[in-house]
Amino acid sequence: MILIGIALILLAILGAPLFAIIAAGALIGFAGSDIDLMVVPMEIFRVSEIPVLIAIPLFTFAGYLLGESQAPRRLVRMTNVLLGWMPGGLAVVALFVCALFTAFTGASGVTIVAMGALLYPAIASAGYREKFNLGLITTSGSLGLLFAPSLPLILYGIIAGQSVDDLFVAGILPGLLMLLLLSLYCFREGGFVHSRVKRQPFDRRELAAALRESIWEIPLPIIVLGGVYSGFFAVSEAAAVTVVYVFIVEVLIYRDIPLRRLPGVMRDSMVLVGGILIILGVSLASTNYMIDQQVPMRLFEWVTSHISSKLSFLILLNLFLLMLGMMLDIFSALVIVVPLILPIAAGYGIDPIHLGMIFLANMQIGYCTPPVGMNLFIASYRFDKPIILLYRAALPFLAILLLTVLIITYWPWLSLVLVR
């Protein structure tokens, strides 16, 4: 059994698709226990029995539509009028814009590709250091994971059996903390370190023009977040409303996306959904097997016999999740690891909602951690810079994010005060 496990891990590291690795684990496990293998497709079929899951294709498509439209450009203009006058203003603009965009598109590299193309040249021409610029864009690519309606938040809710509405609310303060600390670093960079950085004076006419231009997009976050936070919409309803609204605004009103491009955008977005759902499906089977074999229970006993305090458990959890975030993308990490650590964490008295915040915040850092964080490669490819330069550029931002993760981990109040 251990040999099979090692072989599977080796195959995964060599690049075999994760759904096949997980499916193989489940098949071998069930075959070893003399259970009919039909149980595996039966478990995959359970994908069609989870109501909240409808939100995933709908939000993903809405996010792709936004990414294909001129919304990123309008968003940058709007935020720049509002925040650009501050020291380091443009850098702060990048943070807020990326966070909002990632919340709607999921952390799949779309943010770096779509927003980076706009922000990187703008930040460079305003006189910021290149290293600062690259680090900012790279780390901002996964900022916003904690804000509704990000897919990882929804997926965590589904897997952990927690209310997605609660998770949406719980993410607000930890997410804002990240933005705040990173903004302080941007103030320092723009205001004190490099005083030659250009600032844009506040311009009332530009504000009016920007407002007029994005008048149709401004209500979107209010409809989605307001609808969900106030309890007016269920999450899946909010997803449907979002997709219809985004379609009407971007395709019919702004006409940013011609109708003939629509099928292509639909297809591309569903490829991402397919990649996630097939992993979710097979992991329902593997999780079923592991629970059948009482793996979480045994893991829990083993962990508690070695780690006595909640504090040392949390430290180890942080280290483990950081490593995991480097190796696995967030969706696979969620479906594979959450079922295992959830009962252990509960044993140490950690609230499942709080665990979700810890999990996602760590994963977010893993995206930009050398040597194999995904954002680093996307940025290196997108801006045609050597990967080593990106490693160094990301470091100060990583240090700040790490600080936030520690605060989120050891101060549960931040994640729970709005929920419990």
Add this chain to the structure above:
Amino acid sequence: MEQTERSLVSRLLRLTVLAEDALLVLILAAMIGLAATQIILRNLFDGAILWADPMLRVSVLWVGMIGAMVATRIDKQISVDAVSRFLPTHLKARVRVATDVFTAFVSGVVAWSALRLVLDDRAAGGTAVAFVPVWACEVILPVAFGVIALRYFLFAIKHMKLSVAEEDVL
């Protein structure tokens, strides 16, 4: 003989490509329409289409599985990309042959089990959504995993040819 077989396979694959793309677009559009209608009915008229919610849930499975078929087609399944990125080119193709064969085999076993499930449920009867029988909802599973298995098998052949060609160069 072999020639006609191959052209039949390639024609079938091309047909699958068309069907996949069309189905993805149609199902997603239908989901959006149905979900929106449901919200309007619920909030404005205090009514609802009874079969809409189960239908939407099954659509998620279908759109997901077809999306996964397309993800395989364009070789974009999610994987750990930590080590293979740093492998020298001449090893890359050989490693790919191994992972492709493995994936094809696993997907094949899932497809076969899914086919048995569909046949069993067909014999047993039972409806999932209002008028649609359970087996018809499940039928996407053997189809999707079957096509995925076939595609990885073809990938394996392609990468085997590549690695042989590279050896000739060396």
